[in-house]
Structures are given as structure tokens and as C-alpha cells.
Amino acid sequence: MGIFSKPKTPGPDPELAKQRKAEEERVAKEKADAEQKTAEEEAARLRRLRGQRSLLSGDYTGYGLGKNDTLG
Numbered sequence: 001m002g003i004f005s006k007p008k009t010p011g012p013d014p015e016l017a018k019q020r021k022a023e024e025e026r027v028a029k030e031k032a033d034a035e036q037k038t039a040e041e042e043a044a045r046l047r048r049l050r051g052q053r054s055l056l057s058g059d060y061t062g063y064g065l066g067k068n069d070t071l072g
Contacts, residue, residue: 044050 041050
């Protein structure tokens with residue numbers, strides 16, 4: 001009767017399941033944060049808030065054609 005039956009495996013560890021779920025939530029949150037940061041950087045780039053143009057003043061009209069504050 002019990003000679004050919006295989007032993008039963010123990011059930012899943014509830015603590016391990018909690019840790020796995022917490023890790024999956026943490027990874028999902030990190031991925032969402034990274035996607036949001038990428039979207040914000042792309043929006044800033046499209047509004048020209050990044051790069052060399054963002055360093056130029058508003059009254060800049062071109063090389064040598066801008067406002068000259070020096071005498072002579």
C-alpha cells in the first residue's frame with residue numbers, strides 16, 4: 001500500500017512568498033520611477049531646457065550680433 005507511493009513535498013514557505021512579493025513590488029516601483037524620470041528628461045529636452053541652448057541668455061541673437069555691454 002505505501003511501498004510505491006512517493007513522499008509528499010512540503011508546501012511553499014509563507015515567509016519566502018512574502019519576501020518574493022516585496023521584492024517584485026520594489027522592482028516594479030524602481031522601473032516605474034525610471035520610466036517617469038526618462039519621460040521627464042525627454043520633455044525637458046523637447047522644451048529646450050537641456051543642452052547648450054539652455055545656457056544662452058534670452059537676449060542672445062547670434063554670434064557677434066548680440067547685446068554688447070563693453071565700450072569700444
